[in-house]
Amino acid sequence: MxxxxxxxxxxxxxxxxxxxxxxxxxxxxxxxxxxxxxxxxxxxxxxxxxxxxxxxxxxxxxxxxxxxxxxxxxxxxxxxxxxxxxxxxxxxxxxxxxxxxxxxxxxxxxxxxxxxxxxxxxxxxxxxxxxxxxxxxxxxxxxxxxxxxxxxxxxxxxxxxxxxxxxxxxxxxxxxxxxxxxxxxxxxxxxxxxxxxxxxxxxxxxxxxxxxxxxxxxxxxxxxxxxxxxxxxxxxxxxxxxxxxxxxxxxxxxxxxxxxxxxxxxxxxxxxxxxxxxxxxxxxxxxxxxxxxxxxxxxxxxxxxxxxxxxxxxxxxxxxxxxxxxxxxxxxxxxxxxxxxNIGGAVTADPISTEGALDVSSDYLTPAETLNNFDPNSNVYRILKDDLGITKRTIVIEPDDEYYYPIVDNNTTYIPLRYLAEDLDATVEWDTVNRAIVVTDGVYGDKLVFKIGSPEALINGEKVKLAEPVFVDEYGDAYVSLRLLAEALHATVYVDEDGWITITRK
Structure with a gap:
């Protein structure tokens, strides 16, 4: 090689x-x-x-x-x-x-x-x-x-x-x-x-x-x-x-x-x-x-x-x-x-340490992680984010989507929290001590905290009232308001007259 x-x-x-x-x-x-x-x-x-x-x-x-x-x-x-x-x-x-x-x-x-x-x-x-x-x-x-x-x-x-x-x-x-x-x-x-x-x-x-x-x-x-x-x-x-x-x-x-x-x-x-x-x-x-x-x-x-x-x-x-x-x-x-x-001469290549380096072969390295490995004031950060748009996302959800399984109640659409959060490059962790779901935005670093059955969520430490408390379906997936979660992760939501939902993050 x-x-x-x-x-x-x-x-x-x-x-x-x-x-x-x-x-x-x-x-x-x-x-x-x-x-x-x-x-x-x-x-x-x-x-x-x-x-x-x-x-x-x-x-x-x-x-x-x-x-x-x-x-x-x-x-x-x-x-x-x-x-x-x-x-x-x-x-x-x-x-x-x-x-x-x-x-x-x-x-x-x-x-x-x-x-x-x-x-x-x-x-x-x-x-x-x-x-x-x-x-x-x-x-x-x-x-x-x-x-x-x-x-x-x-x-x-x-x-x-x-x-x-x-x-x-x-x-x-x-x-x-x-x-x-x-x-x-x-x-x-x-x-x-x-x-x-x-x-x-x-x-x-x-x-x-x-x-x-x-x-x-x-x-x-x-x-x-x-x-x-x-x-x-x-x-x-x-x-x-x-x-x-x-x-x-x-x-x-x-x-x-x-x-x-x-x-x-x-x-x-x-x-x-x-x-x-x-x-x-x-x-x-x-x-x-x-x-x-x-x-x-x-x-x-x-x-x-x-x-x-x-x-x-x-x-x-x-x-x-x-x-x-x-x-x-x-x-x-x-x-x-x-x-x-220096053909045939004593040549020594210049090594670069791999300590702390990011493995680009990993399936788990997200575009957000790549972007965040650069100084936000650097030229490469701007090129990756603005010119190449590596963190841009567009997600389309059908009314009867078999992946997201959206639930509509009182004109509010609820979505499995983990599915949408991870598709928007966020990490989802379970806080055992506080029995809470912690979502961290991979691009902007915002932190969202949800508790099962709680009518409130914390977004960057600020309390936000939920239309309905976080609930868990028969398969163990925690559901939250789609619009609230998407907008908290810096995405916009558009719903057409046929019920198709387009989520866009620039």
Whole structure:
């Protein structure tokens, strides 16, 4: 699990790179394949990254859509220092940009836990990951083999994907974490109108690359065979029921041959109808012509040192959009840049203590508890409550609701106290000494006290007269006035002419 997360630090630039590289394995004498595969073996390093988005609205965009566009454009992510320790521990410090705010955060992950904290939080949050490796192992997945499969896939794609029209290699001297480094800069560009031809060329190439295709299928077999074997041992299926006829699944050579031939047949069949299918797609989805036009452009720069390690990457993607009513955007852009240093060095990730931290994997962690873990004056508190509305609630109760079982008497609706209180994120406790039900509002902290048979309740210490004393039904549920309870928990109540009740808390 940790290895998977650690390797994703380069995921966006890496995928973008695979989209535009490489035809042959060498460009201007530069071995692309070795550079990409070499980074998979890095066990320790430090890195930084920035990421931003930009949506360009169409003319006449609605105020609501414009608000969403402004929100998208305000978002950014900056990681000032990510550390990958040799034992797999990972830490990162950075900030999130949101509506002209800059919100610092930190995270740490080891074998047991993912821990993170954000500015304004009273305690960190954590998510237990202990046992995830064991879970994968139980189903036969070996995460160490995932890296081998990644290498095979990289090699296969780089070897067979045709070169785009713009690709170049130049020697440069660039600053990496404040130090000048002599590197090779690989620059590539691809436009949307090139993509169909690149994909077709890729399909043609892999159809002919019997050796590479077979090697990739063999790697996939090595990765998945233990999973299928484990399924069979658990009685989940018969090894002969996976479409190979009389060929035993244990016979790797025979199975790989069958899979390769089937995959090649599918690729060849696709090539036969490729142009016609593309024309049909353009006719049925004319907006696609705008997306796959020269206005869509991906540009990638990678900087590789003499040890064939990627030290810097810049990715700039702009996707042209049709600007329709359903998608009122002219374009959508992503920009990412990263750099890496101290490769293979003595790196120690920065731990974060879990003492007092909130377990976000718990089913009992309510939105109110999450909100109340932040200083009410902090930016995150305001964002969670006002912008994201994590504590907003809307409850609809039918006249004959089979969950709440409302009781109407003298134009007053009574409801099981616990059901409604807990659905509004309040806690309900029984005070044995005073023989009272204590309800505590999870968002605002108000305290309500009810006694069975009492015509009065206490709301924040103030006595409030009840229309009817609290009563208990035949199932042991304590009933109180719905409106009184809801409004005491900062919700509003609306009853329509048919008796449907809507309870709303903002």
């Amino acid at each position: 940790r290895r998977v997360i650690a390797r994703t630090k380069w995921f966006l630039p890496f995928v973008a790179l695979l989209l535009v590289l490489a035809g042959c394995q060498s460009v201007g004498g530069f071995d692309v394949n070795k550079a990409l595969i070499g980074d998979v073996d890095v066990k320790s390093s430090e890195s930084s990254m920035t990421f931003s988005m930009n949506a360009e609205p169409s003319e006449g965009i609605s105020a609501e859509d414009k608000e969403m566009v402004d929100l998208i454009n305000s978002f950014s992510l900056s990681i000032s220092n990510a550390k990958l320790q040799e034992n797999g521990n990972v830490s990162a410090n950075g900030s999130i940009g949101y509506k002209q705010l800059n919100i610092p955060f930190s995270l740490f992950m080891d074998k047991q836990t993912l821990v993170f904290t954000v500015e304004g939080a009273k305690q960190p949050f954590y998510f237990p990951v202990q046992g995830y490796d064991e879970v994968f192992a139980e189903v036969g997945l070996d995460l160490t083999k995932a890296e081998d499969l990644s290498k095979l896939l990289t090699k296969f794609v780089v070897k067979n994907l045709p070169n785009p029209s713009a690709i170049s290699v130049t020697p440069v001297s660039e600053a990496v974490y404040g130090q000048q480094v002599n590197m090779t800069k690989l620059h590539t560009e691809v436009t949307g109108d090139e993509l169909p031809a690149l994909l077709k060329g890729f399909l043609k190439s892999i159809s002919k690359d019997t050796e590479g295709f077979t090697e990739l299928v063999g790697g996939l077999y090595d990765y998945l065979y233990p999973v299928i074997k484990a399924m069979d041992e658990e009685g989940s299926g018969d090894l002969q029921d996976f479409g190979f006829g009389e060929i035993p699944l244990e016979d790797k050579e025979a199975v790989v041959t069958v899979l390769h031939d089937a995959a090649k047949l599918a690729v060849d069949a696709l090539l036969l109808v490729y142009d016609n299918q593309l024309d049909s797609l353009y006719k049925s989805t004319p907006e696609l012509k705008k997306v796959l036009s020269k206005d869509t452009k991906l540009a990638v720069d990678i900087f590789v040192d003499s040890g064939l390690h990627v030290r810097k990457q810049n990715v700039d993607l702009k996707v042209a959009l049709p600007g329709t009513e359903d998608m009122p955007l002219k374009s959508f852009s992503l920009k990412a840049s990263s750099q890496i240093w």
